[in-house]
Amino acid sequence: MTLNDLENNAIGVLATMPERTPESVRMVLTTLLVLSPDLKAQTSAEQLELCAQRIETKLFVRVHDASSIKFDGEFKPWLPQRRAEVEGHFYYPRYRRWLSQKGFVSTVLGVLDKDTDKIVGLLGDPLLAKPWSRRGLVVGHVQSGKTANYSGVISKAADYGYKFIVILAGMQEDLRAQTQERIEEGFIGSNSDKEAKDPIVGVGRLGLDRRPSTLTSRADDFKVMHARLTMPIQSLKEPLILVMKKNAKVLGNLVEWLKTKNKDPSGRISGTPMLLIDDEADNASVNTSANADSPTSINGRIRELLSLFDKNVYLGYTATPFANIFIDPESTDAMAREDLFPRDFIVSLDAPTNYVSAARLFGADGDLGGSLIAVEDHEASLPEKHKISWKVPALPPSLKEAVATFLLARAVRCCRGNGTNHSSMLINVSRFNDVQTQVTGLVKSELVRYLEACQGHAALPEAQALRDPALAELRRVWDDQFAGSVKETWSDVQARLREAVGPVDVRKINGKSPDTLDYKRNEETGLHVIAVGGFVLSRGFTLEGLTVSYFLRSSMMYDTLLQMGRWFGYRDGYADVCRVYMTDDAIGWYSHISDAIDELRDEFKRMERANRTPLQFGLRVRSDPESLIITARNKMRTGKPVRHSISLGGTLIETTSLRKDALEQNRKLAEEFVASLDRQHGSTLVASDAGWLWSGVSAAEVRDFVGRFRNYDDLCIKTQAGPVNAYIQAREVDEMPEWDVCLFSPAKADAGPFTLGGRAVQLQERSSSWDTADDGIGYFRINGKSSRVASRGQERVGLTDEEVKTARDDFFEISGNEGKSISDKAYRLARTRPLLMLHLLLLRESSPPQDQQAREERGALAWGISFKATGRPEQQVEYVVNTTWWKNNFQEDLEEAAEESEQADA
Numbered sequence: 001m002t003l004n005d006l007e008n009n010a011i012g013v014l015a016t017m018p019e020r021t022p023e024s025v026r027m028v029l030t031t032l033l034v035l036s037p038d039l040k041a042q043t044s045a046e047q048l049e050l051c052a053q054r055i056e057t058k059l060f061v062r063v064h065d066a067s068s069i070k071f072d073g074e075f076k077p078w079l080p081q082r083r084a085e086v087e088g089h090f091y092y093p094r095y096r097r098w099l100s101q102k103g104f105v106s107t108v109l110g111v112l113d114k115d116t117d118k119i120v121g122l123l124g125d126p127l128l129a130k131p132w133s134r135r136g137l138v139v140g141h142v143q144s145g146k147t148a149n150y151s152g153v154i155s156k157a158a159d160y161g162y163k164f165i166v167i168l169a170g171m172q173e174d175l176r177a178q179t180q181e182r183i184e185e186g187f188i189g190s191n192s193d194k195e196a197k198d199p200i201v202g203v204g205r206l207g208l209d210r211r212p213s214t215l216t217s218r219a220d221d222f223k224v225m226h227a228r229l230t231m232p233i234q235s236l237k238e239p240l241i242l243v244m245k246k247n248a249k250v251l252g253n254l255v256e257w258l259k260t261k262n263k264d265p266s267g268r269i270s271g272t273p274m275l276l277i278d279d280e281a282d283n284a285s286v287n288t289s290a291n292a293d294s295p296t297s298i299n300g301r302i303r304e305l306l307s308l309f310d311k312n313v314y315l316g317y318t319a320t321p322f323a324n325i326f327i328d329p330e331s332t333d334a335m336a337r338e339d340l341f342p343r344d345f346i347v348s349l350d351a352p353t354n355y356v357s358a359a360r361l362f363g364a365d366g367d368l369g370g371s372l373i374a375v376e377d378h379e380a381s382l383p384e385k386h387k388i389s390w391k392v393p394a395l396p397p398s399l400k401e402a403v404a405t406f407l408l409a410r411a412v413r414c415c416r417g418n419g420t421n422h423s424s425m426l427i428n429v430s431r432f433n434d435v436q437t438q439v440t441g442l443v444k445s446e447l448v449r450y451l452e453a454c455q456g457h458a459a460l461p462e463a464q465a466l467r468d469p470a471l472a473e474l475r476r477v478w479d480d481q482f483a484g485s486v487k488e489t490w491s492d493v494q495a496r497l498r499e500a501v502g503p504v505d506v507r508k509i510n511g512k513s514p515d516t517l518d519y520k521r522n523e524e525t526g527l528h529v530i531a532v533g534g535f536v537l538s539r540g541f542t543l544e545g546l547t548v549s550y551f552l553r554s555s556m557m558y559d560t561l562l563q564m565g566r567w568f569g570y571r572d573g574y575a576d577v578c579r580v581y582m583t584d585d586a587i588g589w590y591s592h593i594s595d596a597i598d599e600l601r602d603e604f605k606r607m608e609r610a611n612r613t614p615l616q617f618g619l620r621v622r623s624d625p626e627s628l629i630i631t632a633r634n635k636m637r638t639g640k641p642v643r644h645s646i647s648l649g650g651t652l653i654e655t656t657s658l659r660k661d662a663l664e665q666n667r668k669l670a671e672e673f674v675a676s677l678d679r680q681h682g683s684t685l686v687a688s689d690a691g692w693l694w695s696g697v698s699a700a701e702v703r704d705f706v707g708r709f710r711n712y713d714d715l716c717i718k719t720q721a722g723p724v725n726a727y728i729q730a731r732e733v734d735e736m737p738e739w740d741v742c743l744f745s746p747a748k749a750d751a752g753p754f755t756l757g758g759r760a761v762q763l764q765e766r767s768s769s770w771d772t773a774d775d776g777i778g779y780f781r782i783n784g785k786s787s788r789v790a791s792r793g794q795e796r797v798g799l800t801d802e803e804v805k806t807a808r809d810d811f812f813e814i815s816g817n818e819g820k821s822i823s824d825k826a827y828r829l830a831r832t833r834p835l836l837m838l839h840l841l842l843l844r845e846s847s848p849p850q851d852q853q854a855r856e857e858r859g860a861l862a863w864g865i866s867f868k869a870t871g872r873p874e875q876q877v878e879y880v881v882n883t884t885w886w887k888n889n890f891q892e893d894l895e896e897a898a899e900e901s902e903q904a905d906a
Contacts, residue, residue, distance in 0.1 A: 001036045002524075003043065003417040007051050008103035011058060015106050020059055025052050047417035054573045058105055063352040064816050066115040067605050070122060070345035071613040078128070079121035082160060090210050091155035092116070095186055098203045099148070108352055115349060116152040122345040123313045126161035126273035131310035137281065137342035137614075139604075140349040141357060142319040142562050143542060143569035147179065149349060150277050150317055151186035157275050158187075158212065158239045164274040164309065165212075165241040166254075168302070171283065173221070173245065174509070174516065175541045179279065180218050180243040181520055187241065192217035193520075212239045221250055224257050232263045233272050246278075246285065251301035258308050274309035276302070278340075281316025285340060303339045314340055320562050321346075346614045348604050356571050358562070358594035361580065362587065364792045365821050366594075370485075373398070373581045375552065376847045382429050382439075384552050384583070390430075392438040395446065399427070399550055402581045403446050403530065404477040406548040409577040410528065411493040411500035412486060413547075418573060419499060420526045422519050422544035426566050429552040431534040433510050440508040440532045447530065450474070451501050458497040465494060486576055509533035519544045537566060547574065550581040561589055562597075584846035585769055588783030595788075599825050605814050620647075648727050649870025650829050653718045654789040655711060655862045658843075660778035662710035666861045670743075670838060671757040673705050677741060690797050691745035691761070695833075699732030702739050702836050702865075709863065712779055724865070735870055736834050740798035743838045746791070751842035754859045763858060764791065764839055767846040770855060780843050780857065789839050795824040795866045797837075803830045824866070831868040838863055 010028045014020050029052055033040045096109060104112075124132040140146040154165055169179035184191055189204025189211065200208070213236075215227045222244050229240070244250055262269050278285050285302060306312045351357060360368045378384075378396040406425040413419055427443065430436055453470035466472050474497070478490055507515035509531050519527050531543060534553075549567045567580050582590075600621065607617050658666075674692075677683065680701075683692040703725045713720045728736070743761065751763035766789070768780045782789060796804065804827070811826035839862045845854040 001039050002420055003039070003047065003051055004421055006032055006036070006039065007055060008101065010055055011103045011105060012101055014055070014059065015100060022056060025055050043417060050416050050573070057354065057572060058103065061105055061108055061352045061354050063108055063111045064350040065111055066118055066347050066349045067608045068118060068122070068345055068347045069604065069608050069612055069614055069617055071343060071615070075344065077121060078125035079117065086160065089159040091158045091187065092152065094203045094206050095152060095155040097206055098186065112149065112152055115149065116156050119153050119347055120156045120160065122347070123157065123275065123315070124273065124311055126311065128311070133306070134313040134344050135340060135342050136313070136345040136347070137316045137318070137321060138347045138349060139321050140317065140319050141351045141355065141568065142565055144319070144349070144351045144355055146279070146317045146319070147182050150279070151183065153315070154187055154241070154275070154277070162273045162275045163236045163239050164233060164272055165239055166276045166305070167241070167243045168246045168276070168278045168285070169243055170280050171246045172511070172536050172541070174536055176221060176243060176245045177218050178541060180216060183241065183243055188212050188214060192219070194219070210238055212241050214241050216243045221245055222254050224253050227257055229261060233258065233261050233269050234263065236272065246283070246298050248297040248301050251298065251305060255301065255304050255308065262308070268310045269308050270310045272309060273311040274306070274313070276306060276312070276314050278302070278314065278316040281318045282320050285316070299340065316340070316342065341618070342614050344614065346617060348601060354570060354572055356568055356575060358565070358568060358590060359598060361567070362591040362594040368575065371579050372587055373579055374584050374587065374846070375581050377850060378552055380850065382552055386430065386435070388432045388434060390432070390435055392435060392442065395442045398581055400446055401477055402548055402550045402579070403443060404450070404474055405481055405579050406530065407450055407501050407504065408474060408478055408482060408493060409547045409574070410504065411496040412482070412488050412577050413574055414496040414500050415488050415492050416573065420524070422526045423528045424543040424546045425530040426537060426543055426546060426549040427530065427532045428534060428537060428564060429550065433512050436508055436510055436532050436534060440506055443530055443532060444506040447504060447506055454497040454501045458494055462491065462494060481579065482577065503528045504530065506530045506532065509536050511536060517543070547577060548579045551586065552583065561593060565590070584767055585783050588787030592787045598823070602814050602825060646723070646727070647870060648724070648867045649872070650867060652790070652795065652824065652828060652864060652866050653724070654864035655716050655719045656787065656789060657712045657715035657779050657781045658860055658862060659710055659712045660780065663857070663860055665710055667756065667859060669705065669708050670861050674743060674757045676701070686742070686797060690742060690794070692743045692759070693798060694741045695798065697739040697741050699728050699737055699739060702741070703728055705836070712777070714773065715779060715781065731870065731872060735872065736868060738833055739836055740833050741836045741838070742797045744794060754840050756840060761840045763842040765842045765844060768843040769847065770845050780860065783846060789862045790837055790864050792821070792824065794837065795827045795835065798833065798835055799827060799830060803832065806830045828866050829869050831866065834868050835866040836863065837866065
């Protein structure tokens, strides 16, 4: 037994107790520890106390119920009545008991019960006599436990009568095998690993009275030569389940095999309810063909597979639903007709309170923001954009530091009694296998250096040990990263270094490498690995015990970035030693995406309250200006301008990229504009943390300012004057004839004053990238932890007390958490007048060239508009995007997608 086993057993016992107190937690732990003398002998009082504290954290984990929007149509709810009729449920009760033994607390299990009921209740009725077809989508969070949810859905679906179940588990064999392993543990109960000591796994230990059959294993995807079934599909008594890759050839083989097993003269498999679960549903499944009648290969195969069954349901799972919502950006009608569009329902899962989300790391109120380490020294050795032939001369110092940080974090976990739990480090710096090979070799050399130092000197007294250069480096990293922020001391850690470093291995994880991450086979001692990879590690695969990540990949795409973010997930007991190394640009994008995802989920809940349908939700999200990035990527191949339905209502747009050659001209424009506002409206000095406010400004005055501001249209497409002014003009008569304008001058800003039109305006400091585009125009791009121009809460300016109350009430109702800071989105939706915001900035270079001091630019003008909500329909506007610039930013995304597509078709 390990401390982890002790912890889970204690949670199981505590779950049966009517009252759980700190005293009862420690009493149960002490009692169970007596039953394991070997563990008791090696467990210190400090380790037992840390175990008790982890249990207390888990016992108070909370999670909200899933929310959903649906199109009822002719669909009749069937689950409540069937629940009363069906006796002897087997699969789901067994699965639930197994989760409880694994340490899932009753509050989380209760929500899983409700969520899986909600999802299964939206599937087709398996006992309904007539044919039916259902399409749905479940939106979760990256690394949040979507597999646990759909394992529960599968278990309940099997109890209610679903007989044929297919899981499409991504496009890589490693991910498919990992999913097979989890389904064997959570649903099948038997082990397909021929080298396993025990053929019974997971739920199988709680009973094998009923056994699903399967035609896939951990070693093999579906193969016709191995697919032996002695009966027609219609004669199945227990479910048949397959875990497959999204591969056109493999799917085609399954389709042809099913046709041979079908004895129905109609050509369709009748009377056998079929459930297809598409994990990572946004990846490869979506029809991206320009011709809606000629789908892409995988999309076509999925649709063909579904069509074989007269009762079929497609259930997609994803954390990044953008591609599913943007199935066809040209035509609303085509989107509605697309066979895999979630036309019947979309369910949004909440994440437990112990989940490490994008908001906790990158959000304005994130409690784990200190885990982010900016990388600024990589360009010479590992530039973000490089060719397949790139030669890596050496590891950047920051990557060497990251390796040291991982080893120290391992030592801390050893001190806490978790040294045999899995621990991983992720290095994602290139999509090219050859470059990954070079990095793997260099990291291995670095690891060997530390290992030799720890074996030779870590056991010596501190003063002697630190004469070793490698140990001295570890001590320096300890002082920088952990000293004072964790309970452990350097003395504690030094004593554990040999134990921590010794088991660590470096593995290259890509399609051509024989290396694997075989966590299951190393459960007793834990797998401790530095994983170097790219695409394979960017989609769905879980790195167990991920502690340190080093990430240099370049992308602006929401789905790409979020899926690469393997650091999201659960880090109970060691979140304080986790670190994420990335560039300031990447931190800025993740910060931006964190806000966008939160707003998407809030919008989902608002549409749920309004009884909207999935199609209406898809159209609403497609009309958001953020969708321009996704739409533009889809249009890149054509070189045509982006034409898109857009609604700026309830949104914020900002000039986050500023032309260097327009700084003076834009400042003069601001002086003229402010002077004009003073003459016509008179300013009000608002709260000391804001600045000067003008009310009753006409829409025409705002349009004149926006039109004369020299925007960088290719980089700042949402603030292009033409589309923005067209939107304002269409609504200025009735919806927004009067505006508020604020020139911000926060009293708390410490960047100093700047004179603008006779006013001493306090500058707001922003981190920025300084670069030159292909057209020769120099620019500043605002990035860093706060990639926005406006600070949190500035959109409150101009609201009345009643409007502020409305914003707060709406926010707390939607978020369900009165402890959170009010989002600017809530203030925006409460506005009765739009707000034009003027900002004077001190731009500080975030990543200066090596050995050079960061440059500064004082008095750069940026603007933002906080639009009030609109009741008008979207309108067609044309955004002109420089195709060359888009290729420079997204070419790697396209090339990687092409490689992915080739693998899928192979």
